Amino acid sequence: MKVKILGWRDEEISIVNRLEKGFEELGHEIVVFDNKPDLLIAINPDVYDEAIKHEMLTGGLKIFNILDVPEHLIDTYPVEEIKDQLKHADVITCISESTKKQVKKYFKKKAHVVYTPSLEVENVPKTRDVDFLYVGRAGDPNKRFSLVLQSLRDAGMPHNSLHVCGPEPTSHGVYHGVVTASKLNELYHQTKAVLLPSKVEGIGLSMIEGAMAGAVPITCTDNPTAKEFGFEEFSAEPSIDSYSRAMMMTMMDYLGKKQRVLEIVQKQNLFNKFNKKTVAKKYIDFYEDRFNSIGI
Numbered sequence: 608m609k610v611k612i613l614g615w616r617d618e619e620i621s622i623v624n625r626l627e628k629g630f631e632e633l634g635h636e637i638v639v640f641d642n643k644p645d646l647l648i649a650i651n652p653d654v655y656d657e658a659i660k661h662e663m664l665t666g667g668l669k670i671f672n673i674l675d676v677p678e679h680l681i682d683t684y685p686v687e688e689i690k691d692q693l694k695h696a697d698v699i700t701c702i703s704e705s706t707k708k709q710v711k712k713y714f715k716k717k718a719h720v721v722y723t724p725s726l727e728v729e730n731v732p733k734t735r736d737v738d739f740l741y742v743g744r745a746g747d748p749n750k751r752f753s754l755v756l757q758s759l760r761d762a763g764m765p766h767n768s769l770h771v772c773g774p775e776p777t778s779h780g781v782y783h784g785v786v787t788a789s790k791l792n793e794l795y796h797q798t799k800a801v802l803l804p805s806k807v808e809g810i811g812l813s814m815i816e817g818a819m820a821g822a823v824p825i826t827c828t829d830n831p832t833a834k835e836f837g838f839e840e841f842s843a844e845p846s847i848d849s850y851s852r853a854m855m856m857t858m859m860d861y862l863g864k865k866q867r868v869l870e871i872v873q874k875q876n877l878f879n880k881f882n883k884k885t886v887a888k889k890y891i892d893f894y895e896d897r898f899n900s901i902g903i
Contacts, residue, residue: 614650675809
């Protein structure tokens with residue numbers, strides 16, 4: 608089968624690249640340029656217009672995916688435009704149960720949950736010498752990086768106990784910039800806790816990936832994805848007092864919390880759910896269902 612995926616990519620860490628590798632490992636061909644595919648996946652609304660215009664092979668399937676709906680910006684979000692674009696999709700997917708509810712609420716559409724492929728978290732022999740790791744955009748108010756900094760100061764923890772990965776430089780903590788997949792995997796295995804204080808996340812991959820590596824994910828109670836994957840017991844209220852307390856308690860009982868995290872990872876079957884081939888196969892199933900229903 609010929610597959611084309613539209614969306615943002617870079618050398619290693621983008622969703623598109625991970626998903627393409629999943630399809631290739633299952634024996635499918637990734638189509639580039641203007642070649643007609645059997646299956647077209649538009650990762651987010653930024654590429655819906657391109658997907659709408661794209662020509663397909665006979666019986667081809669167009670899947671429009673939604674990463675999240677930024678409810679904190681909903682007054683300026685192009686809801687009606689996206690609703691019209693979604694009419695051109697054969698199948699609509701999203702990346703979490705919470706996003707599925709948003710799609711129903713704002714676009715009045717049914718979406719199927721297909722998780723985002725995660726980093727391949729592989730065990731590496733590393734000392735847990737990093738207390739806290741933040742992965743993401745430090746300048747986005749929705750991400751609440753300021754809560755991390757304020758909580759760190761409130762807990763009396765040193766500046767270098769925080770490591771930061773992301774595209775926006777910061778003078779706070781140890782800044783690594785945008786890192787390779789192998790470097791991020793190493794950092795997860797060096798880290799005791801991954802910090803994800805965001806108001807809204809489609810899924811929060813650093814929570815999933817960090818947990819797979821044995822890092823405790825400290826999220827906020829107003830972010831529903833922690834509950835979806837069983838990590839709500841590590842959540843804190845989005846306040847300095849509550850978040851700093853959660854950070855301190857994690858350092859005091861890291862080994863106990865790590866054991867609990869790994870139990871949840873196993874119970875939730877996260878390594879399989881977020882595996883790139885598992886995710887690619889779910890998209891293939893949509894195509895095969897369509898293929899069988901029209902009798903091609």
